[in-house]
Amino acid sequence: MPRILIVGGGYAGFYTARKLEKYLGKNEAEVTMVDPLPYMTYQPFLPEVAVGSIEPRHAVVSHRRHLRRTEIITGRVSDVSHKDKKVTIEVPGLAPFDREYDYVVVTAGAVSRTFPIPGVAEFAIGMKTIEEAVEVRHRILTNFDKAANLPEGPERARLMSYVVIGGGFAGIEAFAEMLSLATYLLRYYPTLKFEEINFHLVEAMGRIMPEVSLKTSHWVLKNLANRNAKVHLDTQLLSAHNGVVELSNGQKFESDTIVWTAGVMANPVAKHTDLPSDERGRILANPALQVVDGDTPIEGAWTAGDVAAVPDLTGDGVAGYCVPNAQHAVRQGKLMAKNLVAAIRGEGLKNYFHKNMGAVAGLGIGVGVFQYRNFAVTGFLAWLMHRGYHGLAMPMWERKIRVFGGWVANFVLRRDVVSINAIKEPRLAFETWASRPKS
Ligand SMILES: Cc1cc2nc3c(=O)[nH]c(=O)nc-3n(C[C@H](O)[C@H](O)[C@H](O)COP(=O)(O)OP(=O)(O)OC[C@H]3O[C@@H](n4cnc5c(N)ncnc54)[C@H](O)[C@@H]3O)c2cc1C
Structure with missing residues (x-):
């Protein structure tokens, strides 16, 4: 069975896995998703979480609960060697280990972009x-x-x-x-x-x-x-x-x-791959979401979401590419699943096209x-x-x-104004009053 490995289970990665579960026939492919977090985060809700209008747990989606046919590895991909078709995964408490694949989907998103300002x-x-x-x-x-x-x-x-x-x-x-x-x-x-x-x-x-x-x-x-x-x-x-x-x-x-x-910038994990990227660190893709070297698709390598430079065929993009937002990441994830299944079955691929809503x-x-x-x-x-x-x-x-x-x-x-800030020191109360052996 072909092995599909998804790097990152945010918007694009989560939707890719979810739709693959729907479109793939039994025993048609094995799907593995690697993410250091056990959930995808609905980031547009973060400002409302920051003020208590939404409970933090309600703004995230459990990978294991909603991806029942996908193998979930809660760990961080530190390296992608596409020439060997393998990724290196770091899981706390274990030595880094490699995992081989036939298709890699890099959807590791973006991180906050800062400037070297003191403090x-x-x-x-x-x-x-x-x-x-x-x-x-x-x-x-x-x-x-x-x-x-x-x-x-x-x-x-x-x-x-x-x-x-x-x-x-x-x-x-x-x-x-x-x-x-x-x-x-x-x-x-x-x-x-x-x-x-x-x-x-x-x-x-x-x-x-x-x-x-x-x-x-x-x-x-x-x-x-x-x-x-x-x-x-x-x-x-x-x-x-x-x-x-x-x-x-x-x-x-x-x-x-x-x-x-x-601002945000493409996840620096993109630099720890042998896949082509642009000057902003985004992995280069064609409109079908295949990673490209110039105009040539790289066999078995796919990318989408904020980590990718995907051409915007509507003409609305910045410098010709899709802007980093959830509207694109979700739809690219869904198309990614369709195109992966088509690639496995030897069928034609579709191009990504989405008019801003x-x-x-x-x-x-x-x-x-x-x-x-x-x-x-x-x-x-x-x-x-x-x-x-x-x-x-x-x-x-x-x-x-x-x-x-x-x-x-x-x-x-009315608004809930309770803050359980003491959660940062959960053992404090117990430790303060705990009996200790006499020295
Ligand atoms: C406050 C805020 C508000 C926003 N509001 C809107 C909005 O209103 N509308 C809109 O369209 N967009 C909005 N966005 C943008 C939108 O959330 C992002 O564009 C979207 O999340 C991108 O999806 P993604 O799948 O590329 O990345 P993400 O959703 O960020 O997912 C990336 C995943 O990769 C994982 N990952 C990272 N590093 C590794 C690694 N080394 N190995 C394995 N996994 C890794 C991460 O843990 C994460 O789960 C907002 C963003 C923020 C921060």
Whole structure:
């Protein structure tokens, strides 16, 4: 039986495996998926996880539960040697081992892209994983608890200052959601005042959200300004050393929470393969999702999603390639499965073609924007569209129901403001009181 090995079980990898289970006949091929995480993450929900509108577990999809015919290896691929048709896999507690394949599908996604700015690597946090989103929520709630006990002064101001770097879609959503939570929390903290909350968004370009029209982006800027947030356009972060934020517009202040959302880059695992990549580190693909050397497909090598440079045949792409987003990754994953099955059966391959469906963003409870070409919706209706679209786009009905159920529960019971931050030291209580042998 041909062996298919999928590197990465996010959007593109998960959908490839799921559709292969559907299309492949019994004993037609063996499918293995390798991912260091046992779940795929629905990343558009991260801003809502970061403010408690969605439970962290509800925003991820278990590989083992939903891929019953796929062999799952919870480990990290460290190397792909396509000339030998084998990958090297690292699993905690075991020596690295090799796994041979006939077809490799590289869908390892992207990672946060940073610049060598002092303090960023040590102090900032991304918004790319569920763990980061959970930490941001813990941080906001814990900082409010700490600040409420302090007299007004620099330490209280530091705890109440929040900075997001990057005014793209993910950054603005995270920023606006965090602002919405912080404003809501004030009702439980009578000693803290609205004017004390300092929210700064730093964007190097002259505008935010390039995915929407300029007019819509201005609407968002006005909405944020009305909510007491400061957006610094044409401004760069110069330093974040020890949480002291220095901006290129001369402003300097301290913050305990700096969220970095200024772009992504192809997963560096692409460099640990012998597959051709472009100057941005993306593996080169043709529209049928085969890895290519020039125009020639490399037999048995396939790629999709954020790690891949897939030509955008609609003409809407950036420099001719699909932009890194979930719309593409999901559809490429589905096509990948069809094309793999066709390749195994010796049938013809289909090209990837997807016209952008527009963009929808949630900006805190009751506020959103939707943009499709020149048509825009802003405010409450757009927020409903955001929740409706993403709630239904979440893979698997059992997950959709959990997400919608959580929203309904929050609507009826109000926002949940509990933070179990002590989970970071789960043994502390036990260890403190544990009896020890007399020395
Ligand atoms: C905050 C946020 C909001 C977003 N909102 C939207 C939105 O509204 N609409 C939209 O279209 N897109 C959105 N996106 C983008 C979208 O989530 C990504 O484009 C999409 O996840 C890409 O899918 P992928 O399969 O390529 O990568 P991913 O979904 O990131 O999956 C990659 C997988 O590879 C695994 N992996 C990594 N390294 C290895 C390794 N060495 N070996 C094995 N496995 C590995 C990872 O653990 C992961 O499971 C958003 C992203 C973020 C961060």
